[in-house]
Amino acid sequence: xxxxxxxxxxxxxxxxxxxxxxxxxxxxxxxxxxxxxxxxxxxxxxxxxxxxxxxxxxxxxxxxxxxxxxxxxxxxxxxxxxxxxxxxxxxxxxxxxxxxxxxxxxxxxxxxxxxxxxxxxxxxxxxxxxxxxxxxxxxxxxxxxxxxxxxxxxxxxxxxxxxxxxxxxxxxxxxxxxxxxxxxxxxxxxxxxxxxxxxxxxxxxxxxxxxxxxxxxxxxxxxxxxxxxxxxx
Ligand SMILES: [Zn+2]
Numbered sequence: 001x002x003x004x005x006x007x008x009x010x011x012x013x014x015x016x017x018x019x020x021x022x023x024x025x026x027x028x029x030x031x032x033x034x035x036x037x038x039x040x041x042x043x044x045x046x047x048x049x050x051x052x053x054x055x056x057x058x059x060x061x062x063x064x065x066x067x068x069x070x071x072x073x074x075x076x077x078x079x080x081x082x083x084x085x086x087x088x089x090x091x092x093x094x095x096x097x098x099x100x101x102x103x104x105x106x107x108x109x110x111x112x113x114x115x116x117x118x119x120x121x122x123x124x125x126x127x128x129x130x131x132x133x134x135x136x137x138x139x140x141x142x143x144x145x146x147x148x149x150x151x152x153x154x155x156x157x158x159x160x161x162x163x164x165x166x167x168x169x170x171x172x173x174x175x176x177x178x179x180x181x182x183x184x185x186x187x188x189x190x191x192x193x194x195x196x197x198x199x200x201x202x203x204x205x206x207x208x209x210x211x212x213x214x215x216x217x218x219x220x221x222x223x224x225x226x227x228x229x230x231x232x233x
Contacts, residue, residue: 209231
């Protein structure tokens with residue numbers, strides 16, 4: 001069995017059905033356990049319902065994080081059009097709009113989409129990114145908060161982000177990057193990929209991006225990485 005990211009032969013599982021790639025360092029669920037797109041939607045939707053049962057509290061919890069992420073993004077891109085992939089209840093979109101960004105996004109959970117409409121008057125696409133009918137080169141920035149690990153084909157999704165970005169536009173991604181002990185303590189069956197920092201760099205470059213920032217996110221209990229990359233002009 002070969003790594004889907006770099007084609008290196010994978011070793012035996014390091015935990016449950018999770019295989020680690022000795023080449024790029026990414027860990028991936030065994031192919032037989034990767035669901036179809038429809039089943040992945042169902043899994044992610046039920047995950048979102050549990051994760052965000054109290055959305056007002058969730059919004060308050062994430063406020064400082066989103067302000068910090070916007071501070072970072074605005075060092076590289078002036079406020080323009082931003083697309084939030086997996087926007088949940090629109091918490092980041094609300095924070096970005098308050099700072100002068102034109103915001104759009106998608107989210108698979110219909111209840112989260114409805115909540116964002118009621119609470120913030122946001123119109124979020126309730127579909128997969130690639131089904132949202134977005135034009136080429138429409139956005140100055142794309143963001144993904146804790147989404148790429150839930151995606152069936154991360155490189156395909158990142159290539160779609162690349163397509164909708166303007167030349168010179170930026171992508172800001174946050175994913176968990178757990179060490180081996182954290183993987184065993186916090187095993188998440190609905191994460192199809194557990195990224196290493198090198199492996200995240202590898203998939204972003206595969207999708208055509210150039211690195212600006214790749215660093216540990218300070219705010220979280222479990223290790224996370226923030227990646228800010230640019231689509232070459
Ligand atoms: Zn690999």
